Amino acid sequence: MVTEKEIWVLLEQVKDPEVPVLSVIDLGIVRSVQTQEDKISITITPTYSGCPAMDVISMDIRLKLIEKGYRNVRIQQQLSPAWTTDWMTETGKQKLKAYGIAPPNHKQQFCKEEMFFEEAVQCPRCHSHHTQLISQFASTACKSMYRCLDCKEAFDYFKCH
Numbered sequence: 513m514v515t516e517k518e519i520w521v522l523l524e525q526v527k528d529p530e531v532p533v534l535s536v537i538d539l540g541i542v543r544s545v546q547t548q549e550d551k552i553s554i555t556i557t558p559t560y561s562g563c564p565a566m567d568v569i570s571m572d573i574r575l576k577l578i579e580k581g582y583r584n585v586r587i588q589q590q591l592s593p594a595w596t597t598d599w600m601t602e603t604g605k606q607k608l609k610a611y612g613i614a615p616p617n618h619k620q621q622f623c624k625e626e627m628f629f630e631e632a633v634q635c636p637r638c639h640s641h642h643t644q645l646i647s648q649f650a651s652t653a654c655k656s657m658y659r660c661l662d663c664k665e666a667f668d669y670f671k672c673h
């Protein structure tokens with residue numbers, strides 16, 4: 513017998529392959545965990561449809577559970593409602609910032625492409641809002657790159673959508 517609580521605890525150990533300080537719980541992508549005897553069913557919502565990291569995440573979840581002896585695992589993706597950065601936990605946002613990535617700005621939750629350029633993104637190092645977009649795509653499609661005009665550091669911003 514496995515309990516849902518045990519699975520949630522294990523999921524906390526599964527990290528986002530792109531931002532390894534964030535767990536799948538911090539990201540807010542785990543919609544539900546159901547257990548029935550030895551069967552485990554997990555529903556996740558991809559952060560970005562077509563985000564290649566999602567396949568890695570599904571596999572990492574599976575591997576983590578296998579490692580703990582849970583083999584009867586079903587992972588399904590739920591595309592609707594779509595994930596929003598609002599589902600990211602406060603802890604997750606703090607971890608992002610400590611990692612040097614500007615966390616998604618709440619005001620940008622429903623941003624449109626044109627607003628994206630106007631909205632000030634806060635520098636995770638010196639907390640200045642005096643920043644400039646350098647590139648829409650940073651290391652991955654899920655982030656964009658900014659430069660702080662005060663401390664002159666470049667940093668990644670976790671994009672809203």
Ligand SMILES: [Zn+2]
Binds near residue numbers: 635640661
């Ligand atoms: Zn700065």
